[in-house]
Amino acid sequence: MALLEIDNIHTYYGNIHALKGISLNIEKGEIVTLIGANGAGKTTTLRTISGLLKPREGTVKLNGEDLAQYKAHEVVYKGISMVPEGRGVFARLTVTENLEMGAYSRSDKAEIQRNMERVFTLFPRLKERRTQVAGTLSGGEQQMVATGRALMASPSILLMDEPSMGLAPVLVELIFDIIQQINKEGTTILLVEQNALMALGIASRGYVLQTGQIVLSDSAENLKKNPTVQKAYLGME
């Protein structure tokens, strides 16, 4: 049984049929990437998994349990954490307060303390900035806050929506290193990226999404070699 099983979900915004029957599986310990053009439905897929949107049809199962009955704020208690598109840091809260909000679902003080230290080890920069209001941080630092904040919930699976967006190449490298490190420490990762080359570089498998449907699904190696992918997402002719 896969850790996360998504079976034939259809998600709508009003009348707009954004996801048209998406199925995907993620095994424990994997990094899986979901790539696709603007408006393909990547964010919508993550929002559906995290419970912010409810699919009209289909199921999302974590460890075999159907998540349909849970509201968005309950899903995180099940072990799913998300780094939202555009980071979504709480601009008027300090770095520490942002991290504390990430740990909202945790009640064990020692665990929260441990996670906080882990985040500060992953991102020493955040430790320096911990009393600073997050809105005044740079984009890269905000991405660190958003990532650290998601880790504060001790997730079993981390959903990341375009963590490289708007970052300088060095920072993108850094974030991707951190993603690999988080994964090595035992967290499964579903990575949404426009930067397909880098995403396929660290993922074991990938899915290609096009206008609300999965059009390709293969190992990262094969996807990198696939001519369609090369043309559409890797910018090769």
Next chain:
Amino acid sequence: MQSLKRFSWTDVFMWVVGAALLTLIVVGSYLTLQQGKYTTVQWFDLAVFGLAQGSVYALIALGYTLVYGILRMINFAHSEIFMSGAYIGFFVATSMQRSGFLRENPVLGIVFIFLTAMTTSAILAILLERIAYRPLRGAPRLVPLITAIGASFFLQYTFRGLFGTQNRAYPEIDFIRGAIPLFGSFQIQKIQLIVIIAAALMMAALAFFVQYTKTGKAMRAVSEDKSVAALMGIDVDKIIVRTFVIGASLAGAAGVLYCFMFRIVTFYMGFIPGLKAFTAAVLGGIGNPPGAMLGGLFLGIFESLGPTLFLDGLGIPAPYQLKDVIAFTMLVMILIFRPTGILGERLSKTKA
């Protein structure tokens, strides 16, 4: 082009009005002070009264601002939440007065009045949120605003229907009457001191709560971004209810303090203080709690000193009658010249 032109004319006109008012204030104050009709003691009394009244405004204003901060909605029924607490507190006070309890155990009695008033207000606010506002979450902003005004009338007329239209005299609580002498001929009314201290304590408690507790931080998180807050595991609806409860409790407490000061209860008693508190919240920058506190205190003092200071010297008879005119002129002026309030801009819509 057309609209730009018209806009600038309105602008010019408003600046002229603003400048005229400012001149009036400056000249009036100068003349009043020059005539020296009022003693320092009188000015002091006015200032302390203003501070006490302002404390009440501040407590009510916090309710407007907290709810606005979290829902971007002006809860116009908040003035009736204030009135309800005051009214039910009045019944408790009256019956305790009759039984003699309030004379024998004044402190306990007063605490009990506060508890009932605050509980009443809180319960009404919970019902209001659940029945009138929550189903409209996500509707265009005008819709809950209209509902709030409807709810305000509903509550007023319910109280009117239940308890009549008469003005009721609040029981005289000896414990809180009288004056405390300070130096020289300066003195301070006991009740005003109580109001100021009680309000200060409650505001300090609120500031601590919002800054340091888990719920307080969650309130701030929800006010910034509800979806992301939900992703953190925060039950947004629960936090919204708590916000209403906190705002309403403060309003209920303000209702009791208001009654202690003015000793009168009616079904429409919420309207003017509610509007004043709203002014205070806007003055401080709506959505900004410290702003609401400052705005309330400022408005209270402005309104207490203002009429005498600005108008007396101009030879206007009975200037104190004009204190509401002054307060609401100020509301209009802020809305025109500085809609973000004194502490402005903290509610920026853009997020990094």
